[in-house]
Amino acid sequence: MIEELTGALAAEEAAIYAYGLIGVHLASAEQDRARTAEQQHRVRRDELVDRLDELRASTGPAPAGYRLPFEVTDRATALKLAVHVEDGVAQAWRVVLPVTEGTERVDALSALTESAVRATRWRRLAEVTPLTLPFPGRPG
Amino acid sequence: MVLTGAVVMRAGGHTRRRVLSVAGTAVGAATLTGCGLFDDEPEPAPEPDPLQPLLDEALALAAAYDRAIAAQPDLGVRLTSLAEDHRAHAAELARLIGTALPSASAAPSSSASATDGDTTADLRKAEQAAQKTAVAACRTAPRERAALVGSIAACRATHAEALR
Numbered sequence: 001m002i003e004e005l006t007g008a009l010a011a012e013e014a015a016i017y018a019y020g021l022i023g024v025h026l027a028s029a030e031q032d033r034a035r036t037a038e039q040q041h042r043v044r045r046d047e048l049v050d051r052l053d054e055l056r057a058s059t060g061p062a063p064a065g066y067r068l069p070f071e072v073t074d075r076a077t078a079l080k081l082a083v084h085v086e087d088g089v090a091q092a093w094r095v096v097l098p099v100t101e102g103t104e105r106v107d108a109l110s111a112l113t114e115s116a117v118r119a120t121r122w123r124r125l126a127e128v129t130p131l132t133l134p135f136p137g138r139p140g
Numbered sequence: 141m142v143l144t145g146a147v148v149m150r151a152g153g154h155t156r157r158r159v160l161s162v163a164g165t166a167v168g169a170a171t172l173t174g175c176g177l178f179d180d181e182p183e184p185a186p187e188p189d190p191l192q193p194l195l196d197e198a199l200a201l202a203a204a205y206d207r208a209i210a211a212q213p214d215l216g217v218r219l220t221s222l223a224e225d226h227r228a229h230a231a232e233l234a235r236l237i238g239t240a241l242p243s244a245s246a247a248p249s250s251s252a253s254a255t256d257g258d259t260t261a262d263l264r265k266a267e268q269a270a271q272k273t274a275v276a277a278c279r280t281a282p283r284e285r286a287a288l289v290g291s292i293a294a295c296r297a298t299h300a301e302a303l304r
Contacts, residue, residue, distance in 0.1 A: 021197055025276045026201040068298060089292065094262050094287050094291060095287070097278065097286040097290045098283040098284065098286045098287055099283070102279065105278065106275065106278070106284065107145070108145075108290075109275060109278055109279075109290045109293060112290055112291075112294050113293065113294040113297045114270075116295070116297065117294075117297055117298055117301045120298040120301045121301065124171070124302070125176050129221070130221035130222075131180060131221075131296060131298070131301075132221065132222065132225060132298040132302055132304040133225075133295065133298070133301060134225040134228040134229065134291075134295060135228070135232075135288070135291040135295065136290075136291050136294040136295055136298060137287070137290070137291050137294065138287075138291055
């Protein structure tokens with residue numbers, strides 16, 4: 001479980017980093033949405049740090065930088081990155097489901113679901129279709 | 141490591157309980173048949189897979205989208221991919237359960253024009269209810285099923301969002 005939770009933590013850190021770059025390229029209402037998303041990822045990140053602490057796992061220092069899959073230069077690439085990071089977070093939480101039970105699994109599912117819903121919102125703003133994936137969090 | 145071990149044991153226990161429960165049903169039925177009291181009763185159906193309701197729901201949702209599209213073809217662009225998601229869920233669940241999907245001839249599209257079809261608001265409500273079913277199923281699923289059922293729950297939530 002520690003390995004899976006550590007993966008979720010890395011994905012949340014990456015999302016927080018990415019949203020810092022995304023916001024400046026967006027329109028004002030979209031920036032609010034990006035800020036809200038970043039805040040939600042920070043809450044998840046803090047919960048994961050606490051949980052890993054309980055499990056006596058060393059989380060190590062946060063990576064100093066995150067390698068972007070492509071350059072963010074305008075609104076279109078900013079929205080594309082937002083979709084990309086939310087899909088990544090969904091993948092990281094999906095693998096937590098088999099190694100958890102009960103309320104802890106339901107909580108991991110909430111994190112997966114919230115990322116999938118945010119990805120759908122960003123796709124709508126980017127006018128990407130389809131808006132949904134059949135199996136959010138499944139790689140590939 | 142210890143926690144992972146516990147999960148495996150629990151999952152195994154669940155399977156054993158199900159096996160025992162099915163065996164108990166068969167013994168009970170044999171006893172009753174022996175008494176001759178229930179000769180007219182049909183053979184008891186095997187206990188359905190716990191994910192069967194989720195599969196039935198996926199097919200019902202796909203059919204609801206088909207009806208809505210048939211009634212209002214201009215919704216097709218928006219709704220077709222959502223219906224396809226549900227069919228993909230049904231196919232995966234059928235594979236996992238080891239059951240066959242109803243044949244294509246059972247699809248309701250032929251008679252769909254007779255009804256008005258659901259509105260997108262109706263569909264959104266149905267997706268939200270179906271998401272709850274899937275969350276409950278994910279919570280109790282054995283570990284090897286948890287990821288698939290979780291993805292189905294998340295997908296239903298994204299459908300509700302896409303219908304806003």
